[in-house]
Amino acid sequence: MELFAPRGTNDILPDAVGGWQYLERIVRETCERYGYREIRLPLFEHTEVFARGVGETTDIVEKEMYTFQDRSGRSLTLRPEGTAQVVRAFIEHKLYGKALPFKVYYIGPMFRYERPQKGRYRQFHQFGVEALGSASPLLDVEMIALPISLYRAAGLHEFEVHINSIGCHVCRPAYREKLTAYLSERREALCPTCLERLERNPLRVLDCKNPGCREATEGAPKSHEHLCTECHDHFSTVRAGLDAVGIRYVLNPRLVRGLDYYSRTVFELIGLDLGAQDALGGGGRYDGLVEQCGGPPTPAVGFAVGMERLLLSLEARDALRSDGRAPQVYVAALGDAARSRALEIALAMRQAGLRTELDYEDRSLKAQMRTAQRSGAQYVVILGDDELAAGRAAVRKMATGEQSEVPLTGIVQWLEGRVNG
Ligand code: HAM
Numbered sequence: 557m558e559l560f561a562p563r564g565t566n567d568i569l570p571d572a573v574g575g576w577q578y579l580e581r582i583v584r585e586t587c588e589r590y591g592y593r594e595i596r597l598p599l600f601e602h603t604e605v606f607a608r609g610v611g612e613t614t615d616i617v618e619k620e621m622y623t624f625q626d627r628s629g630r631s632l633t634l635r636p637e638g639t640a641q642v643v644r645a646f647i648e649h650k651l652y653g654k655a656l657p658f659k660v661y662y663i664g665p666m667f668r669y670e671r672p673q674k675g676r677y678r679q680f681h682q683f684g685v686e687a688l689g690s691a692s693p694l695l696d697v698e699m700i701a702l703p704i705s706l707y708r709a710a711g712l713h714e715f716e717v718h719i720n721s722i723g724c725h726v727c728r729p730a731y732r733e734k735l736t737a738y739l740s741e742r743r744e745a746l747c748p749t750c751l752e753r754l755e756r757n758p759l760r761v762l763d764c765k766n767p768g769c770r771e772a773t774e775g776a777p778k779s780h781e782h783l784c785t786e787c788h789d790h791f792s793t794v795r796a797g798l799d800a801v802g803i804r805y806v807l808n809p810r811l812v813r814g815l816d817y818y819s820r821t822v823f824e825l826i827g828l829d830l831g832a833q834d835a836l837g838g839g840g841r842y843d844g845l846v847e848q849c850g851g852p853p854t855p856a857v858g859f860a861v862g863m864e865r866l867l868l869s870l871e872a873r874d875a876l877r878s879d880g881r882a883p884q885v886y887v888a889a890l891g892d893a894a895r896s897r898a899l900e901i902a903l904a905m906r907q908a909g910l911r912t913e914l915d916y917e918d919r920s921l922k923a924q925m926r927t928a929q930r931s932g933a934q935y936v937v938i939l940g941d942d943e944l945a946a947g948r949a950a951v952r953k954m955a956t957g958e959q960s961e962v963p964l965t966g967i968v969q970w971l972e973g974r975v976n977g
Pocket of ligand 1: 636637638639668670675676677678680681682684685686815835836837838839840842857858859860861862863864865
């Protein structure tokens with residue numbers, strides 16, 4: 557039987573890992589600069605966490621979850637996103653009793669049973685940021701500023717910021733009614749999926765990509781024009797805040813987001829190099845979610861970014877850097893006595909902090925030099941039986957070909973003083 561990875565998953569091989577490490581480092585540095593601390597949560601949860609948290613009528617819960625029964629018959633689900641589980645942990649550990657806002661970030665795999673294509677996978681990676689315990693519009697502004705500054709730090713400058721406000725439990729029902737009435741008059745133009753949405757989740761009709769639906773919704777009532785006074789003031793302050801810090805955005809009345817927990821501000825970061833799957837990241841407020849999941853009333857806001865899409869965008873702009881590092885030293889040995897000393901010397905170098913590689917096979921010096929060259933090592937230590945007898949090794953600096961005789965007793969210090977980071 558031929559074995560291969562499941563559809564929609566990716567193996568990240570060592571040559572590609574440096575790009576991921578580069579990005580992960582920037583994520584950590586940026587989040588910590590903004591005062592967020594890392595949280596690490598399980599890859600699976602009780603199905604209820606997402607069914608209740610993300611919402612029964614969402615695409616994620618209806619058709620995209622990897623749900624299974626474990627051996628004792630519990631229903632578990634591989635996490636499709638991180639917000640609902642951060643809320644679960646926040647309530648479970650009574651973190652609402654500590655200093656608020658509770659500010660955390662996470663990096664890790666998420667799982668959704670979607671049709672794979674470029675930028676859309678069944679196991680993908682997100683980094684996400686959540687702040688629980690403040691309704692301040694300043695936090696909304698910070699939530700939008702953070703991924704922007706992260707993209708810039710990573711080398712990506714080509715993206716758009718879209719924002720909208722979808723109101724709260726006070727103003728949304730009336731808006732929803734208006735929208736439903738408007739859409740009901742245009743039923744014939746809607747696709748079958750939107751006809752279903754019309755009953756259960758009419759806001760989602762606004763972000764349907766189907767040309768018929770788009771045309772039908774062209775003049776639809778806009779949520780940001782139907783806000784209650786509190787939501788209106790909140791959104792005005794968010795917009796003024798974005799202007800004040802120089803963030804340019806598109807006010808997009810079609811932006812409603814696909815998860816049920818949102819209220820007030822929602823936003824998306826749209827990549828310009830991604831084709832159909834162009835959302836680099838998205839988020840918004842979820843002021844009602846903690847309470848809905850059994851905790852005390854706790855306003856909150858957050859976002860998540862798809863790491864694969866960010867990597868694709870960086871690659872498209874030739875801006876992807878790598879944290880992968882070549883060995884600093886390669887130890888080549890010729891002859892039996894020299895080979896057994898080679899490992900000892902390599903271990904001493906590693907102990908001293910030098911990235912060191914060596915030959916494990918009985919290969920010719922030429923072959924070892926070729927491997928050293930390919931590995932990118934800065935120096936090669938050449939050990940022959942004669943050198944060994946004299947207590948010395950030849951050390952070649954690969955960049956210049958310059959060769960020195962170095963006593964074995966001081967070779968670690970000699971290299972320590974010469975290699976680059
Ligand atoms: P989301 O919009 O479902 O939001 O996902 C956020 C980002 O994850 C998307 O913009 C996209 O870049 C990436 N993504 C989603 N699905 C896939 C996929 N199948 N393959 C590759 N990338 C994908 C959330 O998940 C919310 N939890 C965000 C949030 C946090 N809202 C508040 N706090």
